[in-house]
Amino acid sequence: MATCASTPSKKRPLGVIPNEFIVPARVQVQRIMPVWMAKMRWLVLRGSKTPILAVYRHVSASVKDENPIRVMLLGADTSIRAAGEKSIVIVSSRVRRNDSWTLGFQTSSQRRRMYELLKMWIQLSAFLQSLANFESISKSHNSIVYRCHDRVENQRFYALKRVNRVKCWNEVEITERLANLEPLQPYLARYLFMFEDAKDNSVTIAMKFYNGGTLSDQIREFGPVSESTARTVMASLCLALYLLHQNNILHLDVKPGNIVFDSDSSRGFRNLKLLDFGSSMFMTEERPANTAGTYGCMAPERFDGRCGPEADVYGAGVVLYHMLVGEIPFTGNDGYQIMAKNMQGDVHFDHPRWRHVSVPLRHLAERMLAKDPDERITFAEILKLTWLFQTQSKQDLHTESPPFEGHLMQSTPFAFFA
Template sequence: MMYERKNRDPLQYYRILEVVGVGSMGSVSRVQKRPSAIGGSARLENSLRGRKQLQEWKEYQQRQCLQQQAWWQKPLPTLFSSCCDDTSSSDWKNHKWLSFFRRTDITTPPTSSDMHNLLSLPTLEDGPITNFPSHFNLNASQHSILNDTFHSTTNLNASFHSTSSAIQNIEYALKSIHIQRLSKKAAITELQNEIEILKTLDHAHIVKPIETFEHHQQIFLVMEMCRGGDLYSRDPYTEEESARIVNSVLSAISYMHKRGVVHRDLKFENIMFVSDHPQSEVKLIDFGLSAKYGPEDPVMSDGVGTIYTMAPEVLKGKYTSQADIWSIGVLAYMLLSSQVPFFGTKRREIAAKIRKCKYDFKGKRWANISAQAKNFVSELLQLNPDQRPTASEASKSSWLNRRCNVSVRFPDDDQLDNIQTSLQNFAAYSKLKKLALMVIAHKSTSEEIGFLRKAFEQYDEDHDGFIELNDFRDALQSYGYCEEDIMDMFHGADIDSTGSIKYTEFLAATIEAHGAINEERLAEAFDRLDTDDSGFITAENLRELLGDDLPLTEIQSIITECGLTNDQQISYEEFLGLFDQYQEDQREEALQQIKHQRSMLDGSSHSIICNLDLDSIDSEN
């Protein structure tokens, strides 16, 4: 879902709020999206089609203006003449974009510069543009989007509905590297590596990349903003808080290792709180030193990382992904005690203790730490990497399960009913609508996702970042679905047909549990799918998004499935038609059916829902 923009200036899309850090090779800034960029090509003036129409409109205004008399030689109208002379109220005299006239010597014909200013396109700051010639046939949506207003096509009573200011207020992190300042290729390689790694990862506890830019010998990476500080910022931690953080990190690392990615620089500075909330979740950041590996070549030799969390085998120059497990053991030790296990004033001293695995539990805080926690740390800080548990095995630790269950609150029955209704409806949606919801889910903040993340973790029994079919089946037991309908819903949510449901796929399938989605978010989704800013979604756009492996006939069928015409392209109006106003009534009806069925099944396992006509839930989509 990450957008890659070539030869585009990110400052046309984002405004800098604060420069967080500056180095010799680049910077990191806190940014927000510019209001004029929200909606992208769904906004008339941002699409190629719209710019063409606006140019035609501009030329039309020029012709109208030139048909007037030599108006620059006329005196300005007096108050009397304004009241009595019909010509003084002509539209051309009242246009805001002719206001420069009152600042010009009226006895002198306008210069070429004056004419350029006079005939230039009006800006949105001048107010809504309402005088388009009738032959341009602009519909209501195009007018509203051009003038920076969005009208919703859906029921907006739900809490998930956001206004323009909500999207404008979302903050992102913008990381940049100046290629021309580099004497070595290491830094640029590191950023490119981070981008390539992040493109392959999709997990609740891994920072999300939003888009990249290449412009004037610079590379920019826009990521979600984690504004709650790193692990150092909230030290000290209770044992429950420590377990929750370790559990989140292990889930992310288990997911990465199953995808053949090792982080190699786990430390307090690279684990960030998403928000300032006391119960904020954490996310892994900084994948510049991460590496991919395969089963045929799992051994690495690069001496990278940070000394205080570095595994002994990394110091020896021969290690595997189990080096990450050692680092998590160090993190757990530090969270529980507010001290490092291998202390030294010099790097050589620290490295010597690491090689000997020399540490103890003698600090002040260890007296109040449970034996289970100490055993957990000892299991991870094994000198022999083969004796350490894998990330998946470590996540099943009795200490983590006992401590985490105390603080974790899963969704309640009403929330689960809404989630189930969304999953049921999603199975019948068109492929293009599913892709649109994927984009919306990818761009949603952690606060907007809310209880859906907890629901994903409840479905994901193995805590590895995937929902397998057995996980899905177990989660739906309380609703009594038959196997056929479970399979339909599972494959409906498995958008890329990999045999498991990824995090963003689950969010896309359930995000309507928060309520209807407003048009501004739909416009953002349309802009992402319209990769060439043509004002239409075409098969070529979808090929760029989905990759060359998908047959062209299947990509074309996605367009044909939704298009109201036979032109093999989807306009913005057709795209909005996928989210019609009648869905909320259908959704409410399905929700009541699900609530009734669950209440009937409470205490009984004999009734089942079967042979649901999922296609009838959303026959239009």
């Protein structure tokens, strides 16, 4: 079994918009001289909600050591266009009316790079400036999640998850990786942007907010689900986790609270979305042990620092148990009792509700929740269970368009930052 942890890499994931970007360019601010006469300057782009494009004569150890000779604020009113093979024209009215700059670069690749970067920065600032009513809905040691809505379309909600740049770097890397995995996109939240904030050393992940609540919320309000619904959810969840593993990613915090559905119905269980990759890891033999997760939903071997695909099978088994019974297998008066029972790993099927569960579904739950990871059923085996897909085909489990469609993270090549 693989041993893994969240050791951060030194390289920024390709999809993260940096907090600051510096590039040399010839800047023609007004039409009083040809571009070829403009001197080489340093362009510094920084910020997110109100990004600033500044021109400096020199670049010292820190651009803060000197004052810029020209400044432009970027926003929704900013326009940008290519002007030839090596030039860009950018126009903004946030400081001066119709302030127009022509930026000349040494190579066409520099021009393309800056053009895409400016376009992304403008889109991000326009998005952030359109949001209102930020409300904290979740907080942990390393992250905080805000809910907000569009100022004009106030029924369009978004979630902004701000994570510690150092402690949660693995989550950022994995989110960037997921954005490039076409088969997985229907099972993920609709991600919009990832951007750095140097002030609090964080990275913010912006995504669609799903108003229907989590699977845990729905079970708490309406009670256990029908077997037909349980099969629908398990078919989608197991397929999503199987695809995740095929791409060498472990979720490691599979639970009802990390599952939502993109459905108009208050009890709609189609279009499953798997959330929160804060405990996720890449499969590797070289990384040290890690026990991040949720007590009561973790595979017993996780407490020894071991993790592999079997751990996610166990988490999915906890989801199945919760759907059919209305509670997770391990309960207690406090976190310590839950942790102790979870570490022991003895799952009992003596709850009265199990008497009314069909034999195949109960047998599946027992195999998924086996204490010994080597005895657990695999996702590949689960996906061969024809009775699990009686009401739908694997291809029909999702009906919506994939995440990222029409948004920055799909239209802009992530390799741009390489």
